[in-house]
Each structure stands twice: as C-alpha cells, then as structure tokens.
Amino acid sequence: MRFVRESSIVFRRQLRMNLRNPAWVIIGLMQPILYLLLFGPLLKPLIDQFGAANAYTFFVPGMLVQLGLFGAFFAGFSLIGEWREGVIEAERVTPASRTALLVGRLARDLLQLLVQAVILVGLGYALGMDAPVGGMVLGVLLTVLIGGACAAASNALALTTKSEDVMAPVINVVMMPVLLLSGILLPMTIGPDWLERASTFMPTRWIVDATRSMFGGDFGGSEIYWGTAWATVLFGLALWWGTATFRRENA
Amino acid sequence: MIHARGLVQTFHTKQGRQKVEVRAVDGVDLDVAEGEVVGFLGPNGAGKTTTLRMLVTLLRPTAGTATVAGYDVVRESEQVRRSIGYVSQAGGAFSQARAGDEVVDHGMLYGMSRKAAVERGQELFTELQLDGLWERMPKNMSGGQKRRLDIVMGLIHDPTLVFLDEPTTGLDPQARANLWQHIADLREKRGATVFLTTHYLDEADTLSDRIMIIDQGRIVASDTADNLKAQVAGDLVDLEVEDPDQVTTVAERLARFGGGIETDDRHVRARVSRAGKAVPGLLRDLAALDIALESIEIARPTLDDVFLTLTGRSLRDAEAASEGANPLATDDETGADQ
Numbered sequence: 001m002r003f004v005r006e007s008s009i010v011f012r013r014q015l016r017m018n019l020r021n022p023a024w025v026i027i028g029l030m031q032p033i034l035y036l037l038l039f040g041p042l043l044k045p046l047i048d049q050f051g052a053a054n055a056y057t058f059f060v061p062g063m064l065v066q067l068g069l070f071g072a073f074f075a076g077f078s079l080i081g082e083w084r085e086g087v088i089e090a091e092r093v094t095p096a097s098r099t100a101l102l103v104g105r106l107a108r109d110l111l112q113l114l115v116q117a118v119i120l121v122g123l124g125y126a127l128g129m130d131a132p133v134g135g136m137v138l139g140v141l142l143t144v145l146i147g148g149a150c151a152a153a154s155n156a157l158a159l160t161t162k163s164e165d166v167m168a169p170v171i172n173v174v175m176m177p178v179l180l181l182s183g184i185l186l187p188m189t190i191g192p193d194w195l196e197r198a199s200t201f202m203p204t205r206w207i208v209d210a211t212r213s214m215f216g217g218d219f220g221g222s223e224i225y226w227g228t229a230w231a232t233v234l235f236g237l238a239l240w241w242g243t244a245t246f247r248r249e250n251a
Numbered sequence: 252m253i254h255a256r257g258l259v260q261t262f263h264t265k266q267g268r269q270k271v272e273v274r275a276v277d278g279v280d281l282d283v284a285e286g287e288v289v290g291f292l293g294p295n296g297a298g299k300t301t302t303l304r305m306l307v308t309l310l311r312p313t314a315g316t317a318t319v320a321g322y323d324v325v326r327e328s329e330q331v332r333r334s335i336g337y338v339s340q341a342g343g344a345f346s347q348a349r350a351g352d353e354v355v356d357h358g359m360l361y362g363m364s365r366k367a368a369v370e371r372g373q374e375l376f377t378e379l380q381l382d383g384l385w386e387r388m389p390k391n392m393s394g395g396q397k398r399r400l401d402i403v404m405g406l407i408h409d410p411t412l413v414f415l416d417e418p419t420t421g422l423d424p425q426a427r428a429n430l431w432q433h434i435a436d437l438r439e440k441r442g443a444t445v446f447l448t449t450h451y452l453d454e455a456d457t458l459s460d461r462i463m464i465i466d467q468g469r470i471v472a473s474d475t476a477d478n479l480k481a482q483v484a485g486d487l488v489d490l491e492v493e494d495p496d497q498v499t500t501v502a503e504r505l506a507r508f509g510g511g512i513e514t515d516d517r518h519v520r521a522r523v524s525r526a527g528k529a530v531p532g533l534l535r536d537l538a539a540l541d542i543a544l545e546s547i548e549i550a551r552p553t554l555d556d557v558f559l560t561l562t563g564r565s566l567r568d569a570e571a572a573s574e575g576a577n578p579l580a581t582d583d584e585t586g587a588d589q
Contacts, residue, residue, distance in 0.1 A: 002362075013352070086339045089309060089339050090404060093307055094332060094360040095329045
C-alpha cells in the first residue's frame with residue numbers, strides 16, 4: 001500500500017512536469033507519424049511482394065515497436081537532468097522505497113507510450129489500416145511491454161552513466177542494429193538468406209513479427225509466442241537492472 | 252545525536268592502467284550532542300561531503316559504524332532518513348518545476364498528507380522569506396532564494412537534526428549573511444541540531460559552537476573556535492617604531508613577551524599569548540626607555556592560522572593542491588576572517 005502511494009507521488013510529479021513541457025512527447029510522436037505519412041505511401045505499390053494485403057496493416061505494427069523502442073530509450077535523459085540538480089539524491093534521503101522512485105517514473109513512461117500508440121493506431125486506421133480490434137489491443141500491449149523494458153533500461157543506464165554524452169552514443173550503437181535487423185521498415189523475408197538468419201537472433205524481430213501477426217488477426221504462428229516471450233524476458237531483465245540501480249547504495 | 256567510530260570510505264579509481272584505492276575518509280570518529288551546531292571544516296577533497304553522505308545513508312561505510320538520531324545508518328537507515336533533514340550542495344528542487352509542488356511532493360514522500368505538506372510548506376515559505384514564490388520555478392529564483400527553497404525542502408518533515416552541505420557556496424555576500432541568519436535560527440527557533448560542512452573559515456567561525464577540522468580523510472581537530480585559535484601560539488603583535496635605530500631594542504623587549512620575532516624595516520612582529528594583557532606592560536617598558544611608536548596592531552589568530560599549525564599547510568594551499576583554485580573560494584577567504 002505504501003509502495004503504491006509512493007510510486008503514485010513520483011508518477012504524478014513526473015506527469016505534471018511532462019504536461020508543462022510536452023516538447024519531448026510531441027517530438028517522440030512526430031517521428032512515427034512522419035514515417036506513416038511520408039514512408040507509408042512508398043510501401044503501397046510494393047506491398048504485394050511482401051505477401052501482405054494492406055500496406056498500413058503491415059507498417060503500423062513496425063512503427064509501434066519502433067515507438068516502444070526508441071521513444072522509451074530516451075526516457076532516461078530527463079533523469080540525468082534531475083540527478084544533476086540533486087532531485088534523485090533528495091528523494092533518496094526520504095524514507096520512500098527506492099524501487100518506488102523508479103516505478104513511478106516507469107509508469108509515466110508507459111502512460112506516455114500508451115497515448116502515443118493509440119494516436120498512431122488511430123492514424124493508421126484513418127489511412128486505411130484493416131485490423132481486428134482484439135489484435136490491435138494485444139499488439140499495443142506488447143508494444144507497451146517492450147517499451148517498459150527499454151524505459152527501465154534507459155533509466156538504469158542514465159543513473160549509471162550520469163552523462164548525456166555517454167548515453168547518446170550508447171543508445172545509437174544499440175539502436176542501429178536493432179532497427180535494421182528487426183524488419184521494422186521492410187520485412188526480413190524479402191532479404192537474402194544470411195540476412196534473414198542474422199535477424200532471427202534479434203529478439204525485437206520476433207516482437208515485430210508477433211505484433212504484425214496480431215494486427216493481421218493471425219494468432220496461430222510460433223512468432224506470437226516467441227515475440228511475447230522475448231518481450232516478457234526483456235521486461236523482467238530491464239526491471240531487475242533498473243531496480244538494482246536505484247537501490248544501489250552508492251548511486 | 253551523531254556518534255561515529257572509525258568511519259572509512261574507499262573508492263577505486265584508475266590511474267593509467269593501475270587501479271588505485273583512494274581512502275577518501277580514513278577512520279573518522281565524531282560525536283555531536285543534541286542542540287549543538289557543528290561546523291565541519293576542511294579544504295575541497297578533504298572528505299567532508301563523503302563523511303556527510305555516509306551519515307545521511309546515501310553511502311554505505313566501507314568500515315566503521317555510525318548512529319544518527321539514535322539509529323544505525325546501515326541497519327536502520329529508514330529511521331535515520333525519517334529523523335534527519337539533508338540539504339545537499341546540488342539542492343533538491345527541479346529547476347523547471349513549481350517550487351511549491353516540489354516542496355509538497357517531497358513532504359508526501361515522508362508520509363505527510365497533501366494537506367499537511369501544503370500547510371507546513373507555506374509556513375516555511377513565510378519563515379524563510381519566500382512569500383509569493385510558491386508558484387515560481389527555481390530557475391527563475393536568485394541564488395539566495397534557491398538555497399532557502401532547498402532548506403525548506405530539508406525542513407518539510409520537521410527533522411530534529413539538519414545536515415547542510417556547503418550551504419552558502421556561490422552566494423553573494425548579502426545572500427550569505429541572510430542565509431547565516433536562517434541557519435542560526437534553525438537552533439534558536441526550532442531547537443534543531445545542525446551539522447554543516449564548509450570550506451569557508453568565516454562561516455564555520457560565525458555559525459558553529461564547535462568546529463571539526465578534517466584533512467586528507469582524518470579529523471585533525473575538534474574544539475570551539477576560540478580554543479582552536481588559542482592553540483596557535485598567541486596573537487600577532489605588530490609594532491611600528493618611529494626611529495629605525497631603535498628597532499633592535501624594541502625587538503629585544505618584545506622577545507620577553509612572546510616568540511617568533513620578525514623585523515622588517517621599522518616593523519617588529521611577534522606571536523604573544525594573551526596580547527591584550529601583555530601589551531600595556533610592554534608599552535610602559537618602551538615609554539621608560541623613551542622609545543616612541545608610530546602604531547601598534549594586534550591580530551587574533553584566524554582559523555587559517557589554526558589549519559596551518561595543525562597541518563603545516565594553509566587552508567588555501569591545501570585547496571589549491573587538491574583540485575586547483577576554486578574561483579568562488581578566494582574572495583571570501585582572504586578578507587572575512589580577520
């Protein structure tokens with residue numbers, strides 16, 4: 001009970017600051033919307049070659065996962081600013097649970113992601129996406145799960161490095177192969193064998209495939225289980241890392 | 252209120268390829284009684300903040316034990332946190348949030364209800380002369396206002412023991428004098444025990460009942476400012492003689508009262524214990540010899556003299572050695588403690 005109360009104090013504080021300065025939320029959302037508006041039309045004439053029926057039903061799930069990965073990975077930057085101004089230290093000398101300090105922030109990141117995901121799906125729908133409601137809901141939930149993993153990892157990374165200059169290149173180094181090997185923009189199946197085989201080692205490829213199948217209303221394939229399993233495992237690991245970082249005595 | 256025995260904190264840093272163990276705090280014992288105001292003085296890098304961070308449960312001691320407000324800092328850290336207020340060097344209010352919101356959220360993390368936190372916060376805003384700034388963002392506050400806001404955050408849950416880490420670093424002279432008054436009020440009006448770190452001699456001298464001097468991770472002295480100054484071999488007496496030919500005679504006479512005689516043109520200087528009592532006799536001697544003085548000056552020893560006596564280095568040299576000149580420190584340390 002106390003933990004919930006403390007987390008919600010932190011959550012509300014973060015939310016209040018986000019609403020007062022929504023620049024990052026808007027920038028985070030602009031990226032997938034631009035992809036949808038400016039890249040989506042290019043896919044339309046190619047869509048037959050992917051074995052998919054509808055360009056947006058194919059493309060929106062990829063954009064969702066991208067939003068979950070990239071948007072959330074930048075969550076830690078605001079934490080560095082807070083740390084520099086002594087906020088984290090001031091919170092850590094209160095009797096509040098240190099895990100609550102992380103969970104409250106994660107809740108803000110997840111809510112932000114959820115709102116962005118709903119807007120993205122709505123826009124896709126307006127552009128002609130054709131997906132079952134159940135599949136969309138599950139796909140968004142999977143996005144939130146992987147987004148939560150990235151946000152937790154980002155917060156942990158922020159509190160470990162305490163420097164934007166270190167964090168930005170680290171995120172870039174991690175993100176480029178993730179983006180290219182997950183089939184977010186184009187399906188890995190149209191590439192050569194070696195490239196597709198390489199992509200099977202990328203957990204996020206399974207998550208993209210799973211989300212895509214959910215939006216396609218196809219719940220029979222093994223990628224659904226692999227994607228969900230990977231998202232759950234990554235979320236668990238990242239949450240453990242984040243909690244350990246916040247609880248560490250010497251942070 | 253605070254009892255620490257053998258506190259040690261070691262860090263590992265890399266020097267080239269070699270891993271080096273740095274003992275930032277190297278066996279600190281300290282005791283602070285209820286209601287005391289203690290100044291923890293030392294150059295930058297002496298281990299002040301590290302010691303403080305161990306006492307406020309932000310850093311686990313590598314070795315040694317400490318109880319703060321009756322609780323063990325490692326085993327009962329939550330009770331320690333509940334009992335103390337801590338104002339760090341960085342502050343604690345986010346520059347782009349409203350001041351009042353930050354204070355209320357901070358109080359709520361201590362378990363206060365929103366209503367209680369708002370009431371208490373507004374009282375403290377009035378006490379610390381922050382009326383009308385409840386809605387303002389700290390980034391739009393002056394340095395002095397920002398520091399007082401940090402103190403409000405540290406006091407929101409009415410702690411009986413308050414830790415202040417370098418409270419006036421970077422403030423202009425008026426803001427410092429104003430903040431000193433508020434720090435003095437912590438005890439005068441609230442009965443709080445105060446433990447503050449500083450590398451300003453005048454600050455330690457003005458605010459604290461007792462001064463602990465830390466150098467290179469060890470406490471080298473702990474006493475009242477007056478007693479510490481008394482350890483230095485007396486006050487500095489400087490006589491200016493009218494007739495240069497009489498300087499030698501004056502030096503001989505002055506040597507009967509104190510040591511460390513120096514002569515310089517028409518000046519004769521010496522360290523004389525209790526100069527106030529000795530000087531009238533000296534003047535009678537000189538008058539009897541028909542020696543006229545142009546001027547006479549007596550200077551009480553400063554804490555800088557104390558630091559020099561204890562460590563063989565002046566505080567400012569130690570500072571420069573530890574991490575280069577601190578541009579904020581120089582002005583204040585030269586003039587204020589004389």
